[in-house]
Amino acid sequence: MIPTGFPQLLCFSILIAVASLRGCKGDAGSLQLNDDVLGLIVFRSDLHDPFSYLASWNEDDNSPCSWEFVQCNPATCRVTELSLDGLSLSGKIGRGLQKLQNLKGLSLSNNNLTGNISPELSLMGSLERLNLSRNGLTGRIPSSLAKSSIKFLDLSANALSGPLPDDMFESCFNLRFLSLAQNFLEGNIPSTLSRCASLSNLNLSNNFFSGNPIFSSGLWSLTRLRTLDLSHNTLSGPIPDGVSAIHNLKELRLQKNRFSSSLPSDIGLCPHLIKLDFSNNLFTGAIPESGQLLNSVTLFDVSNNMLSGSFPQWIGDKINLEHIDFSGNGLEGVLPLSMGNLKSLTYLSLSGNRINGSIPPSLFDLGLDQVDLSRNELSGSIPGGSGRLSESLQALDLSGNKLTGDIPAEMGLFSKLRYLNLSWNNLQSRMPPELGYFQYLTVVDLRNSALYGSIPDDICDSASLGILQLDGNSLTGPIPEEIGNCSSLYLLSLSHNNISGSIPESISMLKKLKILKLESNQLSGEIPPELGRLENLLAVNVSYNLLTGRLPVGGIFQNLDPSAMIGNLGICSPLLKGPCKMNVPKPLVLDPYAYGNQIGGRNRGSESSRSSRNSSHHRFLSISAIIAISAAVLIAIGVMVISLVNISTRRRIAFIDNALESVCSSSTRSGSLxxxxxxxxxxxxxxxxxxxxxxxxxxxxxxxxxxxxxxxxxxxxxxxxxxxxxxxxxxxxxxxxxxxxxxxxxxxxxxxxxxxxxxxxxxxxxxxxxxxxxxxxAPNGSLQAKLHERSTSSPPLSWPIRFKILLGTAKGLAHLHHSFRPPIIHYNMKPSNVLLDEDFNPKLSDFGLIRLLTKLDKHVISNRFQSALGYVAPELACQSLRVNEKCDIYGFGVLILELVTGKRSVEYGEENMVILNDHVRVLLEQGSVLDCVDSSMGEYPEEEVLPVVKLALVCTSQIPSSRPSMLEVVQILQVIKTPISHRMEAF
CATH class of the missing domain: 3.30.200.20 (Phosphorylase Kinase; domain 1)
Structure with missing residues (x-):
């Protein structure tokens, strides 16, 4: 019987025998044993090479030095470099590489390699550079990998997990470059890291490291560091002084951790520092005065902390600055005039502070790309801006201040402007006609800015305008017919103004329109029936106007909530109570006095004339009364006839039902179905x-x-x-x-x-x-199967697909809630009831089955809890069996979290149970919610994922009234997905 594994051993033995007969011609030209051919052939046997990049590797060759991607020492013909980056290779890193004892550089990055990293890689005694980044390697990192000969080690962007071995860096004195970023590593950073005295580049970002490495690992003792990146972890505690010891430090990135206390006071004593990012932590106190010594800094980001004190007046002296972000703090004071000296500045965000005073005009003479000064206490007028700014500015946000005066006409020259937000100011000016000059403008937000006058006719000359918000102003006049030229518009909001006239029919040309808000104006007439053809329209509010007549047929208008129509003169809808006024021609009524005057002659006295008019008037009233009485009689007769017909019909139906029931019961008693x-x-x-x-x-x-x-x-x-x-x-x-x-x-x-x-x-x-x-x-199965029961051969869902599923499910649920009276409650929201077609479009199944129950008894509710644990709204468990739309919204919020995290609603560990909703909520409060995002889906836009997670937590609020409606959820998701969201979140 042939032993297991015998064919592999036989093959391996033959390869050794063959290799022993070959050699590389040395100085004497004799045949020498060449282990490199054997090692590379064995290494290749463990790989899948879909594009045959390694076709030149021929086992019959005496030497691998002519093979592609292989470099040799010409003197010894031994392999020294192996670079297989980006070849789409898959499989495992086999043991054949152990034969390459002269190998100095091994690079296998950007492939699809899986499995563990073998400790035997450290047996290659001459190895100096090892790059295994951007693969799918799993397991723990061997402690022997950072041995004495290694100078460059890059294991980033894999799926490595667990803590780092305590003894990993005991012999790392030659190590200069170390990157373990974008893995699942956890625990404390080993204290032995301080022994890597030659280290110049250290990147441990995007992991789950905890503790305080500055104290425990002595990072400030690594005086040769030039780049230190510890961002996107769960590191905590204060940052002690001592960073100035790292004299050559150029980049320091500590963002998105839980560091607290004050910033290191000696940070400015790093004269070569170029990039400094302390954002999204818990730092307090003032920005250190030593910062004025950072003359080389180009990026300075301390956003989203709890810093206080005065805005640093020395910031205008840092002429190399390109990126400043101090947003989300409590800084006070005024902006220095010297900020106009920052000629290299392209990004400025100071939002969410307490900065007062005026905007320095010199600031608008710079070549800025993005400016966000929102949510401060700035006053005065908006500077006009120079030609340099008009050529570069793409986003301007001055909202939430106390600015006054006109919107500068120079803004019409900002050829690249895409995002403009001047809302919540006190401008007290007219709408600027120059807005129509912007060719790339996507968002205009001028809400609550005390604007007056009419809406410019040419406001829609920009073909890319997607959002137009003018709510809460004092605008007058009609909505211009030219509004139909805004072909890209998906949100039009003109509410709470004094706009008059009729709703233009041209709005029906806005095929992408999703949200239309016209409430609290003076609009009159009927809503154009053509608006019923807007298939993408999701929300309409025309309440508190002077509108009359019928609603458009089709689209969302047939299912409008009454609150979106109330407060008008008389919109005709069965959902509204009160008068219904139709704009129809008035009936022709002949003047009853005219003929009498002619008959009586012009010379008839006034008394005779009055008598004649009274007589005619009495005759006219009699005719009207007769017509009214006749109509009433006819209506009464009709009602009686219909009532009799209904009574007869009900009796027939009741008779048939009774007969069927009798037949069914007798059949049951007889024992047959x-x-x-x-x-x-x-x-x-x-x-x-x-x-x-x-x-x-x-x-x-x-x-x-x-x-x-x-x-x-x-x-x-x-x-x-x-x-x-x-x-x-x-x-x-x-x-x-x-x-x-x-x-x-x-x-x-x-x-x-x-x-x-x-x-x-x-x-x-x-x-x-x-x-x-x-x-x-549905042949493509359920979301449950794709998300939680996926086989290893099935690719994970990407973020665009997950968002498509999320938005489609929301639309389906919104249709159930808002298109029926009473609404249809799904009652069983969970991934197994979201089915997918061949294009991953979601199809919501099993909806409304609660309608088939005679009552919601304990048996059914018990089964519901068991089959959908984690999705059931808390009010069903704790209060009563009240089932409404809010129960569905809770389940939908949990489904959002499952799509984002890839985890189940409830997961069981060895000793505890983790409820996904509570877990994510804690991470959000700690500022590290993105740590729970499913890494299997690859790259994802944080500017979309973060607001989606926040939306999920609002949907899963413990208080039902705090949850949004599904229509609001759809609107929020549509806004999150718009291209401008990338621009807005950049601030």
Whole structure:
């Protein structure tokens, strides 16, 4: 019997034998044993090379020195360098590399290598440079890897985990470059790191390191450091003085940790410091005065801390500064005039402080790209700006200040401006006509700025305008017809002004429009019916105007909430109470006096004339009274007839129901099942089943079990003649409606819920003993399977796909909540009920089944908790069985967190249980919420993920009234996903 592994051993032995017959020609030209050929061939055997980059590696060659990606020492013909970066290689790093005893440099970065890092790599005695970055390596880092010969070690962007070995850096005195960034490493940074006296570049960012490495690891003793990056960890505690000992330090990045106390007072004694980032920590106190010695600094970021004191007046002397971000602190004082000296400055953010005084005009003479001075106490006028600024400025945010005066006409020359926010000021000026000159303007926010006058006709000359917000001003006049030229507009908000006239029909040309807010104005007339064709419109508010007439047919107008229409003269909608005024021509009424005057002649006296007019008037009233009485009589007769018809119909239906109930009950008593009928909503005829309900499930395969029943996959090709595969849910019999008429009515209501993000209900099968629901079958499975039950061969969901699923699910749920009265409650929001089509568009299934229950009893609620633990709103568990839209919103918030983190709603450890909602909330409070983002999805935009996480935590609020509506959720997600969100979050 051949032992296990014998073929591999035989192959390995043959390779050794063959290699022993070859050699590299040395000085004497004799054959020498060349282990390098053997080692590289064995190493390649563990790899998958999809593009055949290693095709030149031929085991019949005497030497590998002619192979591609291999470098040799010409004197010895031994391999010294192996660089296989970015070749899409997969597999494991095999043991063949051990043969390369003269190898000095090994670089395998940017591939798809997996598995652990073998400790045997350290056996290559001459290895000086090792780069395994940007792969999928897992497990712990061997302690022997940072041995004495290593000078360059890069293991970044893998999936390495666990703590670093305490003895890892005992012999690292030659190590100059170390990067372990973007892994899952945790625990304290070993104290032995201080022995790496030659270290010049240290990057441990984007891990889970904790503790205080400045104290425990003695990092300030690494005096040769030029770059130190500890950002995006959970490091904490104060930063002691002593950084000045690192005399050559050029970059210091400590952002997004939990460092506290004051900034190191000797930071300015690092004369070569170029980039300094202390943002998103818990630092307090003032910016150190020694900072005025940082003459080489180009990036200075201390944003989102708790710093106080005066704004540093010496900042204007740092002429090399390119990026300043002091936002989100409590700095006071005025901006120095010397800031105009910062000729290299391109990014300035001072928002969220207490800075007062005026904006230095010289600041607007710089070549800035982005300026954010919002949420301060600045006063005075807005500087005009020079030609240099007009050529560079892309984003300007001066909102939330006390600025006054006109919006400078020079702004019309800002050719690259994309984002303009002057809201919440006291400008007291007219709308600037120059706004129409911006060709790339995407966002205009002028809310609550005391603007007056009319809206300029040419405001939409910018074809890229996406957001126009003019709320809370004193604007007058009509909405210009030219508003229809804003072809990219998706948010138009003109509420709380004095705008008059009619709503322009040209708004119907805004095909991308999602939000339209016109409330609290003086608009009159009817809403143009063409607005009903705006398919992307998600929210409309026209309340408190002078509007009359019918609502547009189609679109969102058929399901508007009454609060979006109230306060008008008379909009005609069954959802509103009060008068309904139609703009129709008034009936022609002949003057009853005219003929009398002609007949009576001009010379008739006044008394005769009055008598004649009174007589005519009495005759006219009599005719009107007769018409009114006749109409009333006709209406009364009609009501009586309809009532009689309804009574007769009800009696017939009741008789039929009683007969059916009698038949069903007698059939049950006799022990046989009543024959059922498959009712399909989209078919003209229904398929009758002869052999009873069992035949429907005879060929079906069970694919899931939930709180309301079991789901089967069934092919109805033979029965229906169209080859369809459908999903069949066999409902639990407990507490389900038992009357066919009631069951039919409720299921048909659910069948009318048609939306691109809802799995349509196709029909049902009913007998007293069995109730089945028929819906479309989703062959691509559920979100639960893609997110939590993914096989290793299946790629993870990327962020764009996750956001698509998130937004589509929100739209489907919003349709259920806002398109029906009363709303349809899903009641079972969880990933297993979000199905995916072939393009990963979500289809919400199992919605509204609570309608089929006669009551929500303890049995059902218990099953609900067991099958959807972590998704159930707390009010259902703690208070009563009140089920409404807010319960769905809670479950949707948990689903958001699962999509972002890749974790289940509840996870069980060896000793405890982690509730995802609570875990993320704690991380957000600690300022490290991005640490929980699912790393498997690769790169993701923080400016989208962070607000999505915050939205999820609002949706999962313990107080139901604090949760937003699903319509508001959709609006928020739409705003988050817009391209301008990248620009806004840059501040």
């Amino acid at each position: 009543s024959a059922g009928k498959l009712v399909l909503f989209d078919s003209k005829t229904s398929a009758d089943w002869i052999s009873g309900p069992e035949s429907l499930l005879h060929k079906a395969a069970e694919i899931g079990v939930g709180a309301f029943g079991t789901v089967y996959k069934a092919s109805l090709g033979e029965e229906l003649g169209d080859g369809r595969t459908l999903a069949i849910k066999k409902l639990v019999t407990t507490n389900i409606i038992q009357y066919s008429g009631d069951f039919d009515r409720e299921v048909r209501i659910l069948g009318k819920a048609r939306h691109q993000n809802l799995l349509p209900l196709k029909g049902y099968y009913w007998t007293p003993q069995m109730q089945l629901l028929v819906s479309e079958y």
